[in-house]
Amino acid sequence: MAVALILVLVAVGSVVFHLVSPWWWTPIASNWRYIDNTIIITFWITGAVFVAVILFMAYCVYRFRHQAGRQAHYEPENKRLEWWLTIVTGVGVAAMLAPGLFVWQQFITVPDDATDIEVFGQQWQWSFRLPGPDGQLATSDTRLISPDNPLGLNRDDPKSHDDVVIEGGELHLPVNRPIKALLRSPDVLHNFYVPEMRAKMDLVPGQISYIWFTPTRTGTFEILCAELCGVGHPQMRGKVIVQEESEYQAWLQEKVATSFARLTPDTRNGAVVPD
Amino acid sequence: MVDVPLGSAGVVAAPDVEDVELYHPHSWVTKYVFSQDAKVIAIQYSFVALSVGLIALVLSWLMRLQLGFPGVFSFIDANAYYQFITMHGMMMVVYVLTALFLGGFGNYLIPLMVGARDMVFPYVNMLSFWVYFLAVLILVASFFIPGGPTGAGWTLYPPQAITTGTPGGQDWGIILMLMSLMVFIIGFTMGGLNYVVTVLQARARGMTLMRMPLTVWGIFTASFMALLAFPALFVGAVMMLFDRVLGTSFFMPAMVEMGQPLDRNGGSPLLFQHLFWFFGHPEVYIVALPAFGIVSDLISTHARRNIFGYRMMVWALLAIGALSFIVWAHHMYVSGMNPYFGFFFATTTLIIAVPTAIKVYNWILTLWRGDIHLNVPMLFALAFIVTFVNGGLTGLFLGNVVVDVPLSDTMFVVAHFHMVMGVAPILVIFGAIYHWYPKVTGRMLNDALGKLHFWVTFLGAYAIFFPMHYLGLMGIPRRYHDIADMAFVPPSAHTLNAFITIVALIVGAAQLAFVFNLFWSLRHGRNSGGNPWRATTLEWQTPETPPPHGNWGNDLPVVYRWAYDYSVPGADQDFLPQNQPGPSRAAPGAGHG
Ligand code: HEM
Ligand SMILES: [Cu+2]
Ligand SMILES: [Cu+2]
Numbered sequence: 081m082a083v084a085l086i087l088v089l090v091a092v093g094s095v096v097f098h099l100v101s102p103w104w105w106t107p108i109a110s111n112w113r114y115i116d117n118t119i120i121i122t123f124w125i126t127g128a129v130f131v132a133v134i135l136f137m138a139y140c141v142y143r144f145r146h147q148a149g150r151q152a153h154y155e156p157e158n159k160r161l162e163w164w165l166t167i168v169t170g171v172g173v174a175a176m177l178a179p180g181l182f183v184w185q186q187f188i189t190v191p192d193d194a195t196d197i198e199v200f201g202q203q204w205q206w207s208f209r210l211p212g213p214d215g216q217l218a219t220s221d222t223r224l225i226s227p228d229n230p231l232g233l234n235r236d237d238p239k240s241h242d243d244v245v246i247e248g249g250e251l252h253l254p255v256n257r258p259i260k261a262l263l264r265s266p267d268v269l270h271n272f273y274v275p276e277m278r279a280k281m282d283l284v285p286g287q288i289s290y291i292w293f294t295p296t297r298t299g300t301f302e303i304l305c306a307e308l309c310g311v312g313h314p315q316m317r318g319k320v321i322v323q324e325e326s327e328y329q330a331w332l333q334e335k336v337a338t339s340f341a342r343l344t345p346d347t348r349n350g351a352v353v354p355d
Numbered sequence: 356m357v358d359v360p361l362g363s364a365g366v367v368a369a370p371d372v373e374d375v376e377l378y379h380p381h382s383w384v385t386k387y388v389f390s391q392d393a394k395v396i397a398i399q400y401s402f403v404a405l406s407v408g409l410i411a412l413v414l415s416w417l418m419r420l421q422l423g424f425p426g427v428f429s430f431i432d433a434n435a436y437y438q439f440i441t442m443h444g445m446m447m448v449v450y451v452l453t454a455l456f457l458g459g460f461g462n463y464l465i466p467l468m469v470g471a472r473d474m475v476f477p478y479v480n481m482l483s484f485w486v487y488f489l490a491v492l493i494l495v496a497s498f499f500i501p502g503g504p505t506g507a508g509w510t511l512y513p514p515q516a517i518t519t520g521t522p523g524g525q526d527w528g529i530i531l532m533l534m535s536l537m538v539f540i541i542g543f544t545m546g547g548l549n550y551v552v553t554v555l556q557a558r559a560r561g562m563t564l565m566r567m568p569l570t571v572w573g574i575f576t577a578s579f580m581a582l583l584a585f586p587a588l589f590v591g592a593v594m595m596l597f598d599r600v601l602g603t604s605f606f607m608p609a610m611v612e613m614g615q616p617l618d619r620n621g622g623s624p625l626l627f628q629h630l631f632w633f634f635g636h637p638e639v640y641i642v643a644l645p646a647f648g649i650v651s652d653l654i655s656t657h658a659r660r661n662i663f664g665y666r667m668m669v670w671a672l673l674a675i676g677a678l679s680f681i682v683w684a685h686h687m688y689v690s691g692m693n694p695y696f697g698f699f700f701a702t703t704t705l706i707i708a709v710p711t712a713i714k715v716y717n718w719i720l721t722l723w724r725g726d727i728h729l730n731v732p733m734l735f736a737l738a739f740i741v742t743f744v745n746g747g748l749t750g751l752f753l754g755n756v757v758v759d760v761p762l763s764d765t766m767f768v769v770a771h772f773h774m775v776m777g778v779a780p781i782l783v784i785f786g787a788i789y790h791w792y793p794k795v796t797g798r799m800l801n802d803a804l805g806k807l808h809f810w811v812t813f814l815g816a817y818a819i820f821f822p823m824h825y826l827g828l829m830g831i832p833r834r835y836h837d838i839a840d841m842a843f844v845p846p847s848a849h850t851l852n853a854f855i856t857i858v859a860l861i862v863g864a865a866q867l868a869f870v871f872n873l874f875w876s877l878r879h880g881r882n883s884g885g886n887p888w889r890a891t892t893l894e895w896q897t898p899e900t901p902p903p904h905g906n907w908g909n910d911l912p913v914v915y916r917w918a919y920d921y922s923v924p925g926a927d928q929d930f931l932p933q934n935q936p937g938p939s940r941a942a943p944g945a946g947h948g
Contacts, residue, residue, distance in 0.1 A: 083729055083734065085948070086814075087737070087741070090741060090814075090817065094745075094821060097821070097822065101822070101825055102823070102847050103825035103826060103828070103829050103843065103847070103848060104825065104828065104829065105761070105828050105829060105830065106829065106843045108829055112760075112761075114757075114909055115757055115760060115761060116476055118755070118757060118758050119752065119758050119761075122751060122755065122758055125751075126748035126749070126752075129744075129748060130744055130745060130748055133715065133740070133744050134741060136719055136723075137719050137722060137740060137741075140719065140722035140723050140725070141722065141727055141729070141737065142726070144658075144722065144723065144724060144725050144726065145727050145729065146659075146726050146727055146728045146729070149712055150726045150894065151659075151726060151922050151929065152658065152659045152660035152724060152725045152726040152921060152922035152929070153660065153662070153724035153725075153922070153923050154660070154661060154921075154923055155661070155724075156661050156663075156664075156665060156669070156919070157663070157664050157665070157666065158663070158720075161720075162664050162713070162716075162717075162759070164665050164714045165712075165713065166709060166712075166713060167710050169708070169712040169713070170709055173705045173706070173708050173709060173751070176705065176751060176755055177701065177702065177705045177755060178758050180701060180755035180756060180758060181698055181701060181702070181756070183758075183945050184694075184697050184698065184701070184756045184757040187694075187760065188694040188695070188697070196667045202611075203520045203613065204520075220607075220618075222608070222609045222610055222611065223609050223616065225611055225616070227614075231624055248428040263691070264922050266610055266611045267514065267518070267520075267611055267612060267613075268515035268518060268520065268521075268610075269512055269514075269515060269624060271689065271764060273830075273832065274765070275761070275829070275830030275843055276843070278760065278761040280689050280760050280761065280764065281689050281691060282404070282689055282690045282691040282765060283691070283926070284624055284625060284690070284691040285514060285608045285609075285610045285624060286608025286610070286621075286622070286623065286624065287608075287625075287691060289670065289691030296396050299476065300842075302842050302843060302918065304830075304832055304841070305832075306763075306764040306765070306832045307512075307764060308437070308507070308508045308512070308515065308834045309519030309520070310515055310518070310521045310524075311506070311520060311521065311522065312433075312459060312520065312838075313433075313434045313437075313834065313835070314433065314835040314836050314837050314838070328673060336589050338539065
């Protein structure tokens with residue numbers, strides 16, 4: 081009796097917690113509202129199944145608890161029922177998978193007009209590289225990394241001359257413009273994660289991974305490293321600052337200017353712009 | 356309703372193999388220490404695994420103290436925190452759950468349940484335990500070496516695992532971890548071969564495969580899977596050891612370490628992840644399938660009702676076992692692997708939900724129209740269903756590739772896997788211990804203490820891990836020693852963290868009641884007799900309790916019916932032991948042997 085009641089409380093309590101808890105996702109700041117929607121669909125389907133299963137169990141525990149004279153029903157199988165349940169489950173699973181795969185297709189298909197930027201994670205800070213006026217990033221190689229060239233740019237590549245490097249700082253992005261972030265690490269695995277963007281992808285040394293998104297509102301958002309990368313892992317933070325196009329351009333012009341100035345032979349730090 | 360065909364009752368094939376002469380110990384040492392009796396080995400395995408479990412539990416307290424009250428305990432710095440999570444995770448998954456289910460329950464139950472005198476290779480079985488024990492010693496030794504244990508996370512991802520930024524990366528920690536795993540796998544292989552071959556070769560006359568209790572099916576399938584999955588981890592460990600010690604580059608691309616270029620080139624960090632998860636995902640089911648099997652038997656016995664849909668249950672076990680080898684990369688959706696893999700692995704992962712759901716339905720349909728005795732083992736079985744369903748459903752979030760993107764590597768994942776492969780299997784282990792303790796010792800565990808232990812553990816564990824999902828949904832990453840000054844985290848989240856920590860301490864303390872019960876009941880428990888639960892399976896039908904060496908006295912049992920003849924209409928008691936002659940109304944094995 082008490083057991084059945086507690087089971088009911090667990091089911092109902094979980095639903096109530098879900099509805100009233102103050103802990104919920106951060107307000108979204110990117111185009112991935114689809115992901116949020118898929119999560120909501122999944123919450124509904126799984127929540128209904130959870131409540132149904134637990135309540136049915138509670139009912140059984142109450143209704144069929146041991147009492148003098150009770151005898152269990154002997155019924156090894158019930159093929160019809162078993163097949164029905166299998167089919168219904170299959171349909172429910174498909175109802176979650178289909179939208180999921182559909183959105184995944186979008187998630188990995190980068191729009192043609194996306195701007196390439198580079199996110200460079202190393203133990204334990206974030207750096208960034210933006211294409212200058214030519215709109216293109218130069219090639220790079222981990223083996224070229226040196227104090228003068230912290231991101232390992234290929235200086236022989238003409239595209240490298242206008243690349244804007246921001247070491248250990250803030251990433252500025254224009255609002256409503258699709259961004260393709262190329263992710264690169266020179267040392268261990270890291271993960272570029274901005275909760276508000278719903279975006280997350282590992283940086284893997286030895287290869288370049290990518291992720292794309294369109295920031296949809298201005299503001300400052302936290303970048304976290306979400307792949308264990310050593311003792312400094314929780315301190316590996318950064319900021320994305322999403323700005324109106326005009327503000328962004330102003331900021332970029334300034335960076336490009338200092339970046340060019342830095343490239344003159346007498347500078348020690350190459351294209352590095354300390355933030 | 357389709358009725359199951361009637362069995363060829365009473366007709367039992369002649370034995371293929373004559374009864375074997377057993378090894379007989381001659382001294383106390385060969386009887387209790389270097390024992391070749393599976394039952395003694397089972398107890399040795401269980402004792403060591405539970406002890407490791409206590410260490411892992413204490414580690415979880417320390418981690419929770421840091422998360423709930425950051426900075427208060429200054430000795431838990433980032434270094435220590437990462438060492439704790441790594442050791443806690445690895446210990447719990449491999450050295451506690453795997454060892455306990457296969458080495459502990461497998462050894463005790465397989466020979467008894469299939470009606471054999473012992474495992475088929477008793478000497479190798481003995482070695483298996485001692486090699487496991489050696490692995491544990493190596494692992495625990497890493498707490499006492501310079502630099503301490505590895506803090507690479509239980510996934511041990513390179514390059515991080517073997518570089519200086521990680522605790523133990525350039526010290527002995529990672530070396531001992533890899534060696535310990537290799538030794539463990541060697542030991543497991545000896546045991547695993549035994550479990551599989553014993554089930555296939557040493558069953559009593561009449562014990563067709565489709566008459567075996569689901570416990571045996573679960574442990575058998577899991578052992579088989581482990582024999583296929585562990586080698587992937589083994590080669591991964593060997594390669595990483597070479598990278599660490601000999602300077603090879605299996606997993607090491609051209610890279611810098613703290614600003615200095617390393618002399619490595621061309622290796623692939625993703626290769627390790629594939630090897631790890633090719634082991635790691637089946638590992639989840641290596642822990643889950645024995646739990647599935649055991650819980651089926653607990654439910655059936657204590658609800659006095661045949662397990663519902665036995666054949667479907669067996670096929671579902673096998674389907675899950677097979678499918679679990681083609682879903683591993685769902686742990687790697689955001690790893691930077693080719694994103695098109697996502698389509699395949701999301702599909703296989705969600706397909707596996709179907710046989711898993713069938714198992715859940717059949718458990719609750721076994722309760723339906725049953726005669727439910729709410730004994731302690733049954734309570735644990737019910738709690739298992741709650742936590743397993745909860746954790747299984749959140750698996751549908753994480754398996755569905757795009758939904759995984761925001762949730763991966765957050766506390767949502769921690770909550771999910773604790774629910775489904777931490778709490779759920781542990782609840783089964785507790786239920787199983789309350790259930791089989793009388794067979795092992797001849798005495799019952801104390802009921803009042805058992806109920807106390809149950810309620811605190813079940814409700815406490817649920818209160819720890821259910822709210823934790825929402826912290827992950829908010830975006831709090833896992834493996835964060837400190838979540839201070841995250842702009843998006845409201846103060847209420849810190850309050851929740853403190854609450855979770857307090858509950859975790861209470862749940863931990865409740866385990867002491869359990870440990871006390873284990874020892875106290877050894878002397879003071881009520882005498883149980885041979886078959887206190889009035890169960891059908893063979894282990895309850897031994898001539899003596901606890902069963903002596905050789906289990907069965909002079910004559911091996913002969914099996915006439917399946918394991919679930921509970922409440923058969925017209926029978927004079929509500930259970931018919933498997934070795935009781937006479938017609939079996941249902942013998943699902945008839946057409947399927
Ligand atoms: C009440 C009992 C337990 C508590 C309070 C607990 C607590 C924790 C905590 C706080 C973490 C670290 C989370 C993070 O910062 O990422 C963790 C990690 C982990 N736990 Fe538990 N745990 C418990 C039981 C278990 C059990 C039974 C298992 C068995 C499967 C388990 C397996 C793991 C694993 C695999 C990790 C991941 C380690 C890693 O990130 O490398 N835990 N646990
Ligand atoms: Cu990092
Ligand atoms: Cu998995």
